Structures are given as C-alpha cells and as structure tokens.
Amino acid sequence: MKDLQEILKITREVGWGAAKLLRFYYQGTAPDPYLNVQYKQNEPVTVADVALSQYILSKLQEAFGNEEFGYISEETYKTQHRKNSADLVWIIDPLDGTRDFIDKTGEYAIHIALVQDTRPILAVVAIPEAEKLYYATKGGGTFVETVNGSLPLKVTADKSMEDLTVVVSPSHRNERLEYLLQNLPCQKQKAIGSVGCKVTAIVEQQADIYISLSGKSAPKDWDIAAPELILTEAGGKFTYFDGKPLEYNTDDINQWGGLLASSSQEHETLCQKAKQILVEFEAK
Structure with a gap:
C-alpha cells in the first residue's frame, strides 16, 4: 500500500475537486439541471449525485487503480448483500443529504472513507457550502482544512x-x-x-x-x-x-x-x- 499520508493528500485533492463541482450544481451553474430528481427506495437521487459519484470514482481509480483497492459508492452499489473482497475498500457517499441539497439548506456533504479489515483508516468529509474539508487518519488525529490552511480539532468532554x-x-x-x-x-x-x-x-x-x-x-x-x-x-x-x-x-x-x-x-x-x-x- 502507498504511504497513508500520500493517499490522504490525493484524497483531500479529490474532496476539494468534488466540493467545487457539487457547488456548481447547487448554484445552478453546472450544464445539467441538478433537480432532475428520480427516486430510489423512496430516497431522492439527482443528476448531481450521479455526476459526483462518477467524478470521485474516476479520480480515485486513476490514482490508485483496481488491483489493491475496491470501491463502494452509494450511486453504483446495486445489491444489498455483497462484500468487496479487496483488502482496502473505498466507501463513498458523493452527496450526503440529498434532500437538504434539493431544499437549499446548505447542509449537505461529501464522504470518502478508506476501510481496511472492516474499519476506517482514512476519512474525508467535505462541507461545500462552508468551504471546509475535514480529514483524519487512524492514529493521526482530525483536522479541518480551509483556504487559510489546516487546524487540528479535538472535542471537549467536560459538560454535564x-x-x-x-x-x-x-x-x-x-x-x-x-x-x-x-x-x-x-x-x-x-x-x-x-x-x-x-x-x-x-x-x-x-x-x-x-x-x-x-x-x-x-x-x-x-x-x-x-x-x-x-x-x-x-x-x-x-x-x-x-x-x-x-x-x-x-x-x-x-x-x-x-x-x-x-x-x-x-x-x-x-x-x-x-x-x-x-x-x-x-x-x-
């Protein structure tokens, strides 16, 4: 496997690229109308969901290939009971919060996780409307990245x-x-x-x-x-x-x-x- 920090660097770049593309759809400046809504298992699916899935998958596969890595994305996963046999598996939600995306609340996100032996070892969560990207690696802490750079984040646990x-x-x-x-x-x-x-x-x-x-x-x-x-x-x-x-x-x-x-x-x-x-x- 490539160095985890090297994988993270590429994943952050993919996350920022996906966030930029998703904002185009959100703001109505993308070529396809994102409100072309269909329903899958009573949940809405837009053109933006599909376009972002294709974007993220293509970028990750271009960088990491298919031999060592498997891929599970909400928009491409067809069966409810199938385990990917690869040791390292990308688990992707190109648009978490589709209803909020449609309703223009701004509260939607992009999830990209790398899982090894059923547990995540790397994660990126991008919040496009906040222009923030959160990232973490197993044992490496959590950070938030903006145009001004990255800062470590730590929760406090002292409330009643x-x-x-x-x-x-x-x-x-x-x-x-x-x-x-x-x-x-x-x-x-x-x-x-x-x-x-x-x-x-x-x-x-x-x-x-x-x-x-x-x-x-x-x-x-x-x-x-x-x-x-x-x-x-x-x-x-x-x-x-x-x-x-x-x-x-x-x-x-x-x-x-x-x-x-x-x-x-x-x-x-x-x-x-x-x-x-x-x-x-x-x-x-």
Whole structure:
C-alpha cells in the first residue's frame, strides 16, 4: 500500500475537486439541471449525485487503480448483500443529504472513507457550502482544512449530561426516535441535515450527541464510515448502544440497530439510558 499520508493528500485533492463541482450544481451553474430528481427506495437521487459519484470514482481509480483497492459508492452499489473482497475498500457517499441539497439548506456533504479489515483508516468529509474539508487518519488525529490552511480539532468532554446538545434531523423522524429523544436527560436539540454535517458539528463543539435508530431502513456504510473516523480521531466515540464498534464492508451494508455518536465522557451511560428507554417504549 502507498504511504497513508500520500493517499490522504490525493484524497483531500479529490474532496476539494468534488466540493467545487457539487457547488456548481447547487448554484445552478453546472450544464445539467441538478433537480432532475428520480427516486430510489423512496430516497431522492439527482443528476448531481450521479455526476459526483462518477467524478470521485474516476479520480480515485486513476490514482490508485483496481488491483489493491475496491470501491463502494452509494450511486453504483446495486445489491444489498455483497462484500468487496479487496483488502482496502473505498466507501463513498458523493452527496450526503440529498434532500437538504434539493431544499437549499446548505447542509449537505461529501464522504470518502478508506476501510481496511472492516474499519476506517482514512476519512474525508467535505462541507461545500462552508468551504471546509475535514480529514483524519487512524492514529493521526482530525483536522479541518480551509483556504487559510489546516487546524487540528479535538472535542471537549467536560459538560454535564443535562447540558449536552443532541443534533437531530429535520426529517427521518419516527415515533421510537421521538420517544427516545423526549426521555433522555439531555433535552437541548439542534436540527441539522446530513450525517456529515451533524458529526462535524460535534467535532466543532456546536453539538454533543447524534443518535441513529434504524426502522424500516437503516443508515448505510457510506453514511457513517467517514464521519465516524472524523469524530473518533478528534476524541469522540461512535458505537452501537451495546458499545460494540461499527464495521464496514461486511455482508450487509446496513447499520441496523441503535447508534450513538458523542463527544461526551458519559457516552457509555448515554448508550445504557437509550437502551432502557427503548425497552420502556416497546413495553407501552
């Protein structure tokens, strides 16, 4: 494998190029109308989703080839149960937050993660409208890059549980999640669109907790892999409610169950409380 820092340098360049292209679509200056919306499994897919997927895949494959590296992208992954056999696998979400992109909230992101043995070792999350690119490598810390250069990021974990802010989605809400949120000891909430924007808000200390509950559907590998490493390398945690680590490029691309991301020293306690609250909900 090439040196991880060399891979990161190229991936950051790809991330910035993708962010620039995506802003063209967002601002309506790209040649194709991004609002040519189709629906896949009840989720919107735009021309921009497909164009960005092609752009990122072509740039990564040009740089790294197909022998040592595998590729999983939201827009090209056709089956729900297929593990890529390569040792190193790129997991890509070219447009995380398509609804926010369509609704012009600005809260959309680009996720690029490199996974080895089911765990991320490199991640880039670009937030085009903020003109920021977050990056991390396993054991190397988390950084945010702007036109002015890069700065290291580290979360703080000294708030009391009651003072923690939960970042929530403006959509994708259901009765189980509402019950859980209403019964947690932390009642402050901040609504943000894409997962990438939610997790980077935690890293930037604008929020403290993100919770995902699967229902009829679940987050996919490409929703979580890059944001997870960005958070954990900044000192946060991202686990299932039972404390188990997330795994990627397994036989199922869905991340079923309860997931909790936080910057809090109370992470394990929050996970236990979330499990207890859901047991109460099921017993109602």
